[in-house]
Amino acid sequence: MTLQLKTTHSKDGTKIAYYQIGSGPGLIILHGAMQAGLSHSELATHLSQSFTCYLPDRRGRNKSGPTGEDYSTRKEVQDVESIHVSTGAKYIFGVSSGAFITLKAALAAPSSHIERIAVFEPPWLPExxxxxxxxxxxxxxxxxxxxxxxxxxxxxxxxxxxxxxxxxxxxxxxxxxxxxxxxxxxxxxxxxxxxxxxNPPREDSMTPxxxxxxxxxxxxxxxVGAEMFGEQNLETLAAVKTETLVLGGSRSPAYLRRAVRELEKVIPHARRVELEGVSHVVTCNKAQGGKPEIIARELQHFFLLGNHAKAPKSN
Structure with a gap:
């Protein structure tokens, strides 16, 4: 299977580019800081036998349109909604700052639009x-x-x-x-x-x-992070009714390990999994130090079976 570059437009008219691969239920993979859609191309490839994966370039990056005026998490949530409207995808996996956007999308979208979400180490901090x-x-x-x-x-x-x-x-x-x-x-x-x-640059280039x-x-x-800092903002996530998987690595910084513990406490239908021996880059392609096959195993199990099924065994 190969990645295909596609585009849609957000509520404010900004072009949102995304890469598509695979077949099956739609899964949006929302990258974090210092990343773009192709940062998770290997993760998407691992998942492509079970899901149609969509890898957006968040606004202001790569093939998508500019950040624009009055930037906020709300604009990013609208970008996610535009991808849902274009593709019908009802699963979202958000990484780091992308995890905050995923959680906000779960709060904002009608329940029929998002069935399950998974988040990896949103960088929440106390006030x-x-x-x-x-x-x-x-x-x-x-x-x-x-x-x-x-x-x-x-x-x-x-x-x-x-x-x-x-x-x-x-x-x-x-x-x-x-x-x-x-x-x-x-x-x-x-x-x-x-x-x-x-090799002159091409619009459909797959270079990150x-x-x-x-x-x-x-x-x-x-x-995005600052909008979620503090205990009061964390408590707003108690209104997330979507089944949620909260992932973290045992070798990530202490503040990120604390964040995933706090999320598990506040989100009603959340389950936390700490992945032994991995750090914040585990979701990335291998060239960036990632181990995407580990994340793919957890995501495939969760999005197909939910939180109540028996967890997969590590090889």
């Missing part, structure tokens, strides 16, 4: 941690506004506790981490130039966007 988080978010925004992409990505990786392990070692000063980020971006640009040599291209979109993901 007591909002101010410290927004401090480094503001620094990121200032750096990206000045075009200091390596500096901004370094700030984001330190703030979110993501990136290579050495980024979180006390032995590496920030100036060295910025230099490493510049090397990473430079290597990526060099590889992209080589791959494009003699670069980190350089995605860096500014982190602003959207931070806004």
């Amino acid at each position: 007591s941690e909002r101010e410290a988080t927004m401090d480094w978010v503001r620094r990121y925004e200032e750096e990206i506004g000045r075009g200091e992409v390596a500096e901004a990505l370094t700030t984001a990786m330190l703030g979110t506790q993501m990136g290579p392990p050495l980024f979180h070692s006390k032995y590496f000063p920030r100036v060295l981490l910025v230099w490493l980020s510049k090397m990473m971006l430079g290597g990526e640009q060099s590889a992209n130039r080589k791959s494009k040599k003699g 966007p670069s980190f350089q291209e995605l860096a500014s979109t982190l602003q959207n993901d931070f806004k």
Whole structure:
């Protein structure tokens, strides 16, 4: 099976591109920060024998239209609804910030539109941690506004506790981490130039966007997260009536492991599964450190059988 590029339009007219693969019930896979639809192409391939998978480029990324004015989670929810209208898909899997959008979509959509949802590590924080988080978010925004992409990505990786392990070692000063980020971006640009040599860009290209291209979109993901920070916002999810699978990795940062525990407590029909030995990148393609076959096994079991069936055994 091969991926097919398709488009629809959201309520405000923004073009939303998505990739389609497989056959069976429709499943929307909604990516997180520093990702685009193709970031989960291997996960979709694993699921394609059982589901028709739809991989949107969230607004502002890759083949979709611009973020637009007055950006909010509500706009992203409308984008998801436009894909449902175009495809009839009633299952959604949301990753990280995409998990928040998935939960909000479950709150907003008629019950006939969404039957089951699964979410992976939405980055929820308690109100007591909002101010410290927004401090480094503001620094990121200032750096990206000045075009200091390596500096901004370094700030984001330190703030979110993501990136290579050495980024979180006390032995590496920030100036060295910025230099490493510049090397990473430079290597990526060099590889992209080589791959494009003699091959003019095509509208239907299956090449995912670069980190350089995605860096500014982190602003959207931070806004999605900030709209959900705090205990009061978490409690609104008690109104999610959809059967929900909450997934997390045992090697993810502590704040993400806490978030999935809190979600399980507040969502009435939720079941939590902690995946042993994996981290926040497990949903991604293998080139990005993912183990998509592990996630695919959990999703296939849940979306076909629900939370009350016996859980699958790991190989």
